[in-house]
Amino acid sequence: MKTKSNPGAETPDLKLLPNTMTNDLIRTLVDNYRSNQLMYVKEKLGIEDAHSIHFDLTTLKKFISDIEALSITNNPDINTEDLGIRFYYAAYPKAENWDLMVHTPVQKEYAGRHTLVMVPTIKRKDDNGEMGDYDFNPLVMSRKGTIAGTSGKDSDTAIEFICQNHGTLSPPATKITELF
Numbered sequence: 021m022k023t024k025s026n027p028g029a030e031t032p033d034l035k036l037l038p039n040t041m042t043n044d045l046i047r048t049l050v051d052n053y054r055s056n057q058l059m060y061v062k063e064k065l066g067i068e069d070a071h072s073i074h075f076d077l078t079t080l081k082k083f084i085s086d087i088e089a090l091s092i093t094n095n096p097d098i099n100t101e102d103l104g105i106r107f108y109y110a111a112y113p114k115a116e117n118w119d120l121m122v123h124t125p126v127q128k129e130y131a132g133r134h135t136l137v138m139v140p141t142i143k144r145k146d147d148n149g150e151m152g153d154y155d156f157n158p159l160v161m162s163r164k165g166t167i168a169g170t171s172g173k174d175s176d177t178a179i180e181f182i183c184q185n186h187g188t189l190s191p192p193a194t195k196i197t198e199l200f
Contacts, residue, residue, distance in 0.1 A: 050200040070133045070189035072198060083184040087140045090158035090182065102143040104153050110137045129192050138184040157181045
């Protein structure tokens with residue numbers, strides 16, 4: 021999907037080196053999580069929670085493209101450099117409450133396990149003039165670029181919110197493909 025170019029936005033320099041970490045550091049971070057948070061969940065909740073989640077590049081690129089396209093459609097003055105994604109740690113409902121998931125592709129074997137919910141963010145100034153990355157919904161964004169209709173934690177109104185959730189959790193998926 022093509023998005024409109026934004027004359028104020030800079031093109032990423034593809035000659036720059038990618039972000040990297042050593043495999044030892046990655047292993048240490050993953051092991052820290054497994055030894056602390058994951059073990060706590062197992063001991064306190066009695067479940068074998070997922071320790072990783074996989075999203076294919078096509079899904080991630082489409083999500084990013086949707087954020088850009090919808091934001092620019094609803095406000096052509098948007099600078100795409102002001103857009104981002106926040107990853108919320110979340111948990112699927114227990115099996116006995118699975119009816120909440122009826123209109124999703126998520127299978128019941130994920131019941132009670134953690135997941136990630138990605139939502140768009142936009143840079144805006146707060147009342148004190150400080151910049152912040154605010155959650156927003158490009159589906160209902162106002163033409164003035166304000167953060168309209170977010171219906172988040174302080175609202176009882178349910179609206180469709182652009183987000184990305186369902187990746188492949190491991191477990192229940194096989195661990196054979198993982199390096200860490």
